[in-house]
Amino acid sequence: MSKTRIGVVGCGNISSTYLSVLPTFDLLEVAACADVDVTRAIAQATKHGVPRAGTVEQLLGDPTIDIVLNLTPPRIHAEIALAALQAGKSVYNEKPLALRREEGVCLLREARKRNLRVGCAPDTFLGAGLQTCRKLIDEGAIGQPVAATAFLLSRGPEGWHPDPEFFYQVGAGPLFDMGPYYLTALINLLGPIRRVTGSTRVSFAERVIGSEPKRGQMITVETPTHLSAMLDFVSGPVASMITSFDVWTHNLPQIEIYGSEGTLSVPDPNIFGGPVCLWRAETRVWEEVPFSHGRDMNSRGIGVADMAQAIRSGRPHRASGEMAYHVLDTMHAILDASREDRHVHLLSSCQRPAPLPVGLEESQVDP
Numbered sequence: 001m002s003k004t005r006i007g008v009v010g011c012g013n014i015s016s017t018y019l020s021v022l023p024t025f026d027l028l029e030v031a032a033c034a035d036v037d038v039t040r041a042i043a044q045a046t047k048h049g050v051p052r053a054g055t056v057e058q059l060l061g062d063p064t065i066d067i068v069l070n071l072t073p074p075r076i077h078a079e080i081a082l083a084a085l086q087a088g089k090s091v092y093n094e095k096p097l098a099l100r101r102e103e104g105v106c107l108l109r110e111a112r113k114r115n116l117r118v119g120c121a122p123d124t125f126l127g128a129g130l131q132t133c134r135k136l137i138d139e140g141a142i143g144q145p146v147a148a149t150a151f152l153l154s155r156g157p158e159g160w161h162p163d164p165e166f167f168y169q170v171g172a173g174p175l176f177d178m179g180p181y182y183l184t185a186l187i188n189l190l191g192p193i194r195r196v197t198g199s200t201r202v203s204f205a206e207r208v209i210g211s212e213p214k215r216g217q218m219i220t221v222e223t224p225t226h227l228s229a230m231l232d233f234v235s236g237p238v239a240s241m242i243t244s245f246d247v248w249t250h251n252l253p254q255i256e257i258y259g260s261e262g263t264l265s266v267p268d269p270n271i272f273g274g275p276v277c278l279w280r281a282e283t284r285v286w287e288e289v290p291f292s293h294g295r296d297m298n299s300r301g302i303g304v305a306d307m308a309q310a311i312r313s314g315r316p317h318r319a320s321g322e323m324a325y326h327v328l329d330t331m332h333a334i335l336d337a338s339r340e341d342r343h344v345h346l347l348s349s350c351q352r353p354a355p356l357p358v359g360l361e362e363s364q365v366d367p
Contacts, residue, residue: 003029004308007059007089009080010071011035011044014094014300018069019048021301026363027308034059056080060087066311067092067117069304074171078103081118085110090311092119092304095180097324099171101332104325111321117311118321122181123303125188126318126356127272128296133257133264134355135292137189141278142259145190148239150182151252156245158219159210165219167245168207173223174243175331178270182241182255183327185269189257191235191352192326195345198334200224203246229334234349272299292358306365313366318353326350 004027008015011033022028032052035041045053059065060083068084070077070093078098084091085107097120098104111118124130137145152174158164166172187193203226207219226246231239237257255266265277265286273296276289295302303319310317326348333344357367 001027003027004311005029005031005064005066006069006304007032007034007062007065007067008044008050008069008071009034009056009059009084010073010094011037011040012071015044015071016048017298018071018301018304019044019050021299022069022304024363025301025305025365027312028305031065032059032062060084060089065089067304067308070094073166074099074176078107081107082110085114085116085118088114088116090117090119090307092307092319093121093324095121095324096176096331097321097328099176101329104321104328108321108325117307117317118324119303119307119317119319120321120324121300121303121319122184122269123300123306123319124181124269124272125185125353126295126302126306127299128291128293129267129272129274129276130185130188130269131293131356132274132276132289132291133266134188135358136264136276136278136289137257137259138355141262141280142257142264143261145235145237145257145259147237147258148186148190148256149253150186150239150241150255151250152178152182152243152254153247153250153252154245155248156207156225158207162211162213164209164211164214168219168221168223168225170223173225173227174245175224175227175334179243179331180324180327181269182243183330184323185255185266186231186233186239186241187323187326187350188353189266190233190237190239192233192349193231193330193346194234195232195343196229196330196333197337197343198227198229200227200335200338224335224338227334227338229337231330272296293356294360294362302365309365316351316354318356320350320353323350323353
C-alpha cells in the first residue's frame with residue numbers, strides 16, 4: 001500500500017521534532033517542506049532527508065501531498081489551514097487550532113464540505129503516560145471520578161526564550177500557550193466540558209526580557225498572565241485549573257484526578273512519558289504504575305499518523321479538529337466568564353477520543 005504523503009509548512013524549531021518522528025510510522029512519508037523563508041525550508045529538508053523544499057504556494061499546489069502539517073505561528077494557523085483545505089488536502093495544525101472561535105468554525109465547516117479531515121496538536125495524550133492514565137480510569141482504578149486539579153505555574157518565558165514578546169500578545173499568554181495540553185489531557189480522561197467560570201488578571205503591565213539577544217528590552221503585556229478557572233464536565237467531575245506566568249515556584253502537581261476509590265497523579269501533559277502514580281483506598285499508599293502503552297519519548301507526530309490511518313479506515317481520528325475547537329471554545333469561555341462576571345455554558349462539544357490499543361508496535365497506531 002502506498003504511503004500517506006505529508007507536506008510540512010513552517011520550518012521553525014518544532015519542525016525538527018516532527019521531521020524526526022514522522023518517518024518512524026510505517027504509513028507516512030514526508031514529501032516536502034515549505035516556509036516563507038525558503039532557505040530555512042531547504043535547510044530542514046536537507047537535514048532530515050526530505051526530497052523537496054520550496055514556497056508555501058508550491059507545496060499547497062502539489063497534487064501528491066495528502067496531509068498538510070501546519071507548524072506556522074498561531075496567528076496564521078487558520079489562514080494556512082483554510083488554504084490547505086481549499087487545495088483539497090486534509091490538515092493537521094500545531095496548537096491552538098486557531099486564535100478566534102470564528103476561524104475554528106470556518107475550518108471545520110470547510111473540511112466537512114470537502115470531505116477532508118482537520119486534526120490538531122497536542123497529541124501528547126496519545127503517549128505512554130496519559131494513555132496509561134486513561135486505561136486506569138476506564139478500568140475503575142479510582143472508582144467514579146469526581147474532581148480534578150490542573151496547574152501550570154511559571155515565571156514566564158522571557159527569562160529563557162530568545163524571542164518572547166509573542167507570549168504576551170492577544171491569543172497567547174499561559175492559557176493559549178499551555179492550556180491546550182492541560183485541557184486536552186482532561187478531556188481525554190474525563191470527556192467534554194459543559195460550563196466554565198474564571199478569573200483573570202494582568203499582574204505586571206510590562207515584563208523585562210532576561211534572555212539574549214534582547215536582554216533588557218521591555219514587553220508590553222496585552223493578555224492575562226494569571227488565570228484561574230472552574231470546569232464542569234458533562235460526565236460530572238468539577239476541575240480547578242490555574243495557568244500562570246506570574247509564579248516563581250510552587251509545590252503543586254500538574255494534574256490529579258480524584259475518584260470515589262482513590263487518586264491518580266497524572267504526568268506533565270506536555271510530555272509523552274511519566275511517572276504515573278496511583279493511590280487507592282484499599283492500599284492507602286502511593287504506587288508508581290508501569291506504562292501500559294508505548295511511546296514514552298517525544299513522539300510529536302503520532303496524531304498525524306493516527307489521522308492518516310483513520311482516513312484510510314474511515315474511523316474517527318483521535319487528535320480531532322472537533323476536540324481542538326472544544327479546547328479553543330473553552331479557553332475563550334474562561335476569558336468571557338472573567339470579563340462578564342458569570343458562568344459560560346459551552347455551545348461546543350466533542351467525542352472523548354478512543355484510547356489507543358495496548359500492545360502496538362512503535363510504528364503503529366492501529367493493530
